[in-house]
Amino acid sequence: MMIKFFLLLFLSVTQLLSNSIGHIMIGNNSYTTLQESYRYYDRQGEEIKLFKDEKNRDSDSLLTFVLKENTGSCTGYGLEVGAFEVQGDELVLYTSWERTGLADKSPFGAQIKRYVADDNASLRVVSSKVYIESVKRSESDESGMKYLYDKPQTKQENEKLQKYVGLIEKYYKGDFVFDKEATKLILEVKEALKPKNGSVWKKN
Secondary structure, three states, rough: OOHHHHHHHHHHHEEEEEEEEEEEEEEEEEEEEEEEEEEEEEEEEEEEEEOOOOHOOOOOOOEEEEEEEEEEOOOOOEEEEEEEEEEEEEEEEEEEEEOOOEEEEEEOEEEEEEEEOOOOOEEEEEOOOOOOOOEHHHHHHHHHHHHHHOOOOOOOHHHHHHHHOOOOOOOOOOOOOOOOHHHHHHHHHHOOOOOOOOOOEEOO
């Protein structure tokens, strides 16, 4: 009875709503994609998983990437939107984070991550740039985040900034960018996310 209870609880908070299978070429390698819709507590969205081939779909994926996710309630929510692009033997991941309404503690920013495919069809990260404001600016007084736009004036303030940057780089697995480079990153991601032929997979 207890096992049945936990199973019903799990099914009530985590639900895969639909999925679809596809294929893509990166360099000379063929990969299988599995796109899934999901709902988990206050999160719902779509993600895509990448496998070396269709026979390995029961094993761990090479990567899992969010295409769209809403987090929050009717008073405000965070929105994460992503897309892929194939450039020769490289796979490029674009992600944007936005917030609306009262979702003051949802992130804002962008990331571009580049993978290269080797002869064994494995993927290796060659570049990852990220800019993230983890909360709304009015909520950042106690965080080193405020020194992204209010330049640190003391050693202690600079240490707070470096601590914040280090946490973001660790969590998002990327190199933090600042100022003009951050603005360029955000604009590049916005351009990449514009609909092209109605596909989440874009090819050059």
